[in-house]
Amino acid sequence: MDENKETNNQELTGYTVAEGHKSGYVTMVGRPNVGKSTLLNAFMQQKIAIVTPRPQTTRVRQLGIITTPTYQIVFMDTPGMMKPRHKLDEFMVETAVETLDDADVILWLVDSSSKPGPGDKAIAKQLAPFAAGNHVILCMNKADLLKAEDVLPRSEAYRALLPDAKWILFSATKDAGRDELLGMIVESLKEGPRFYPDDQVTDIYMRDITSELIREQVMLQLREEIPYSIAVQVDEYSERPDETVYIHATIYVERDNHKGILIGAKGAQLRKIGAAARKEIEELAEAKVFLELQVKVEPKWRQDARALKRLGYSHE
Ligand SMILES: Nc1nc2c(ncn2[C@@H]2O[C@H](COP(=O)(O)OP(=O)(O)O)[C@@H](O)[C@H]2O)c(=O)[nH]1
Ligand SMILES: [Mg+2]
Structure with a gap:
């Protein structure tokens, strides 16, 4: 050179x-x-x-x-x-x-x-x-x-x-x-040159990884069409003074019956998804995590340009 x-x-x-x-x-x-x-x-x-x-x-x-x-x-x-x-x-x-x-x-x-x-x-x-x-x-x-x-x-x-x-x-x-x-x-x-600092391993933030880890659990635990038709949005990710992390996330589904399946009898399925995701998030965040999940129906979001943009699936 x-x-x-x-x-x-x-x-x-x-x-x-x-x-x-x-x-x-x-x-x-x-x-x-x-x-x-x-x-x-x-x-x-x-x-x-x-x-x-x-x-x-x-x-x-x-x-x-x-x-x-x-x-x-x-x-x-x-x-x-x-x-x-x-x-x-x-x-x-x-x-x-x-x-x-x-x-x-x-x-x-x-x-x-x-x-x-x-x-x-x-x-x-x-x-x-x-x-x-x-x-x-x-x-x-x-x-x-x-x-x-x-x-x-x-x-x-x-x-x-x-x-x-x-x-x-x-x-x-x-x-x-x-x-x-x-x-x-x-x-x-x-x-060629270095594009990123030596210690940077990704450009993804904890917030984005969090929504991916929740989506991963839905993909692992549910069957058929549901895993493909969900999206996860992290509404709040806050590190608290006592070094715990509070997370509130919404799982979007396309249909009412999917919402029912995701939540499960007495909320058992959603709790299972939350518990497994929380374990994964805690490992990465190296902190105790409180994870609250809610499920919302958003019909046909995979076909809706505005919904896709809001959920981060847009090139604009
Ligand atoms: N046996 C075996 N399974 C693999 C190998 N690489 C990936 N897999 C599995 O293939 C599946 C899909 O892997 P993934 O990385 O999600 O594929 P992607 O969709 O191309 O990103 C997972 O179950 C992996 O564990 C491999 O070298 N050998
Ligand atoms: Mg992949």
Whole structure:
């Protein structure tokens, strides 16, 4: 790196970095449920994004920032790419697609334990222009679920969809494969400045994580359509003088009968959701938490541009 560039970098972001320092934005895209958020949390060694066995858990872009003396990687976790059925889906897909142009490296995650489907083919088409520029790593995740005899044909089937991409077969849940993938990412980065302070790990605030942790419990504890048709708004998050945290949140549902199911007999279901969410929030906040939940019906909010905006699902 020449001296001019180093000066420019410092002027750009205000952080002093060593010669040869690398940096870049790395986005994680792919179909719902392939393990994008799991990989982000594993890289970060802490929970940034909520993870459930259900597809379409992630709704907004999440940042995870790793800083070492020699590089800074800004990971972007995105909602799964699929065919939109309503305005919320449209918002989620746009969120993922918009990161492609911002990214220095694109991680295309697929689930190697199942065959490539039409969804993977559509994404491969969208990524082709980026792969030609050498920016895409095909990350064949969940290798732990893959039978030995399937390894070769399966990885060849995925690689054929995007022949220009670099690739790796790994498990987001296993250290070895992840370390190798991190090595490939760092290799792909260019010299560049630091964008965030050394100790910043995300751009998400406790308030936002809180609403995500409540939504995660609804996704884990309820079935069928309900998890997809709820939104959570934190109305109050206050740290009190005695170092406890008071939180009031509203869970929005689309239908009266969903409200009934969410609350449960004598409020038992809502209490269960609240208790589990509170435990998770306490762990992150490192404080005793009082969590009050209420449920409100907001018909068709997933189709309502104004409701989407109020609930934070808008690009404006
Ligand atoms: N067996 C196995 N399961 C995984 C792996 N990575 C993710 N999962 C699981 O796949 C499901 C979806 O993961 P998630 O990270 O929410 O996927 P996303 O929708 O792409 O963000 C969760 O149940 C994860 O525990 C992996 O490497 N191996
Ligand atoms: Mg996710």
